Amino acid sequence: MTNYNSSLYISIKHTIRNRQFQIKAQLTVSTGITVLCGHSGAGKSTLLNIIAGIIVPDEGHISLNDIVWFDSKKNICIPTHQRNIGYVFQTSALFPHFNCLNNVVYGIPKTTSKQQRIDHAMALLKQMNADYVAHQKPITLSGGETQRVAIARALANTPKVLLLDEPFSAMDDSLKTQLSKEINTSILALNIPVIYVTHHETKLTASQIVTMTNGHVTNEIVE
């Protein structure tokens, strides 16, 4: 767990050529939950992919504290697997050929023994109230269970930044509210910058709300 206030700085421009769509964003994400909202197609997921290094922007700068992840002028682009981020995708993207426990174990660095990694993975699943599905394959899980496991997995590598891309979008309102409340405390306890993408209201305790419209960050409200 990070014990100091982290700050993720993003200032990028990127054009999606086949859609003639430009993403333009400049924002600072500090420790706590930043809610990134906007309509479908506003560019929220693309911005998350840019932060994660999955998409390389045309120009700009992304850094976490004093570590530069991307700088077009200095020709710096740290690959995704070296950015140490946690990412929960809208579709959960669990590995279908692994059971839930091994999905989480996969993300834990091999610096400790296998048993320690398994214990750590079980602890994460327990934290997300999903330890009872540890030995099940993802295909057998309900929507809520799937996203609990996906969040546990995203925390496996002790990320320095957590990205949540509408993780509860496929759930009904009551489950969405229940899960949001459950994970709120766990996420805040991480003490890292968290970006939560949604186009609905959220029950998470947001420290900042950012709106994205037509690819542009138009509004930054610090609460």
Added chain:
Amino acid sequence: MNIYPLWLSFKVAFIATTFNIIFGVLLATLLSKTRFRGKEFLDAVLTAPLIFPPTVLGYYLLILLGRHSVIGTWWEHVWGEPIVFTMTGAVIAAMIGSLPIIIKGTRSALSIIDPQIIQAARTLGASPVRVWVTIELPLAISGITASTMLAFAKSLGDFGITLMVAGNIPKQTQTASLYIYDAVQSGDTTGAILMTVILTCFGVLVLYGVNKISNQHDKL
């Protein structure tokens, strides 16, 4: 009936398929995961054996691997025997004929993997090689297995390329397909029918297996 051609066919098909799994999966990965100049041309060249007449392919190989070619001379210098008109020639002929099947099958299997699963693995700190070994190949295994089985069956029954490159030498390079041709030419109807039935049964069995694997994959 002489069963040596059948044994030789299986031996040639097994060796050719073993090499083709390695080359095919690597080439499929190269073509599906990387961008480089001339990629489409390389893809066309590697796929060409599927549509070229076997005699054309065989003639190319004869020129490329013949005793007076650079490769043929080098091979003979190192191994003490030529490539052409030997079992090595039959193996290469079978490889060239069936390699595109594994490349196409593997590419197709790799392309249907949800990109977010691969991206998720990368965000968890996995290097591209680790993602390939632990995520992509296991998820593509049904497609790779099915295409390997088809490639094996194709190698087993190759006629034209084998005839051009390895010849039709009984007890040396005469495979099952060439045996059938010889049997028909010499009026050995029983031998021709028996070998034909064996190859037919094996081919149907392989296709049945491929269908089963594909159906299992669809259910996942």
